[in-house]
Amino acid sequence: MGPQRRRREKVVLPVTSLLQARGPRSPCLFASGAASQSGCLLSSAEAGLCMAHYESGFDTAFVDHNPDGSSEYGIFQLNSAWWCDNGITPTKNLCHMDCHDLLNRHILDDIMCAKQIVSSQNGLSAWTSWRRHCSGHDLSEWLKGCDMNVKIDPKIHP
Template sequence: MQAWGTLVVTLATLMVVTVDAKIYERCELAKKLEKAGLNGFKGYTVGDWLCVAHYESGFDTSFVDHNPDGSSEYGIFQLNSAWWCNNGVTPTQNLCHMNCNDLLNRHILDDIMCAKRVVSLHKSMKAWDSWSRHCSGHDLSEWLKGCDIHLKTDPHNTDW
């Protein structure tokens, strides 16, 4: 009977995470990213961030990917547990000073702040292989079509 109780608690916990998760629509996410100051951050546009989020997670805040090295990647930007957050399993630098599970809900301001830290420390978006493969050097205006976003592309913008 004790196993049954454990199963119920585990399922309830998973349901809470699932209920609080969100798969964003493209323009809805674009507006959140713009509002959070990512448009023009370190010379990158909302188009860059949308492209990364699409290829990393499909705009799904609950997405987790497990790597062969034992680390995992979390949330809409797939932030790695070895470097950016603590999952309680992987040895970590925890450079964003956060629990990885905090990246799995619809509240993405913490994801955005951590992603800004990634770009600031790497001095580019090259930390995401998907950005290098699918976004860098491409016309990203398609990502913003119909979203009423006004691009800032000032390469001298170093807001943090």
């Protein structure tokens, strides 16, 4: 299942307005904010959109519990056994963060941790959803209908 056709959605806003909403986000809003915050989301905006769609449905507050006792948090479903500390699961905490910080409206920490995962040995393949739904597929459809006119917030990027 790929992205559905959407009406053209113009996105011109400062990054801080992206950070105000909690829960599911518009894919265009997510892409523009992520691009302006991190320079490049994961390996591309399209890759980030595909992954976020299949991992959480763009829901920043999404938590999923695994049979092994670990949990996955936030828009990229970062696992508590490896990437963050939820205070319950034994963890490597490779992103040096509290898992609950991945559930708030501020997604910069989610993006930075995801970028760390992407730069590791497994890259995007660390996510099952990437392997099943995104890898090897034409991802250009994910940004169709989005005008990627992003204003960089000087408070975040001086």
